[in-house]
Amino acid sequence: MRAAHALLALLVMGASGSPCELVNPRRAAQYLEYERHGEGQPDYGNESKERVWFRLQNNTNCRIRIPAAAPVSIRKGADGRPTGDLPEGQEVTMEVWITDAQTSRMFVHPGGDVRSERTLPAAQSVTFSVAANLVKRGPMAVTFDYQWDQGGTVEHRLRIETKDLPEDVVAWLKGVEDPPEQAYLSPSHAGRRLNGAPAQPKSQPSPKP
Numbered sequence: 001m002r003a004a005h006a007l008l009a010l011l012v013m014g015a016s017g018s019p020c021e022l023v024n025p026r027r028a029a030q031y032l033e034y035e036r037h038g039e040g041q042p043d044y045g046n047e048s049k050e051r052v053w054f055r056l057q058n059n060t061n062c063r064i065r066i067p068a069a070a071p072v073s074i075r076k077g078a079d080g081r082p083t084g085d086l087p088e089g090q091e092v093t094m095e096v097w098i099t100d101a102q103t104s105r106m107f108v109h110p111g112g113d114v115r116s117e118r119t120l121p122a123a124q125s126v127t128f129s130v131a132a133n134l135v136k137r138g139p140m141a142v143t144f145d146y147q148w149d150q151g152g153t154v155e156h157r158l159r160i161e162t163k164d165l166p167e168d169v170v171a172w173l174k175g176v177e178d179p180p181e182q183a184y185l186s187p188s189h190a191g192r193r194l195n196g197a198p199a200q201p202k203s204q205p206s207p208k209p
């Protein structure tokens with residue numbers, strides 16, 4: 001099974017037609033892993049102050065695209081030219097797909113007001129955080145695609161479950177509660193930013209002449 005998994009990863013085709021190769025042959029082509037946990041600033045009314053940080057690792061020699069927002073859009077690359085590549089270890093905000101363990105329904109939780117396709121270079125990683133009360137609801141996933149797939153024909157998902165977290169983190173999650181009822185909004189909806197602005201403004205109908 002491991003040999004088949006590695007072979008599948010090696011057969012992912014790059015822009016030049018040559019296969020994308022694994023940087024670390026002992027790991028998957030891309031993967032999520034636990035980074036840390038603690039308190040942070042919630043963005044939405046349905047988020048707890050407790051958060052869990054994850055690391056998204058690109059373990060190939062090909063670039064991938066991720067739907068993320070970062071403080072700096074353009075920076076200078078190693079050659080001195082402007083680049084939209086994310087630097088190693090950059091913390092970003094990402095939308096996450098969560099499957100409610102009780103209802104088996106999947107919902108998407110927004111990662112911020114501004115989202116764009118950002119490029120994660122070969123062998124690089126970024127970190128992002130998710131409200132702990134959402135993490136404990138069930139398995140979560142983030143999406144990505146390969147830069148050479150210009151048509152976006154295939155969307156890939158990276159999934160991580162509670163059982164993949166350290167035992168002390170699982171125990172900590174059990175004590176995390178949802179925000180007070182008056183602030184709580186169903187995670188299946190974008191909710192409202194804590195500053196009062198809608199997370200995803202709805203278009204208004206045109207006024208009648």
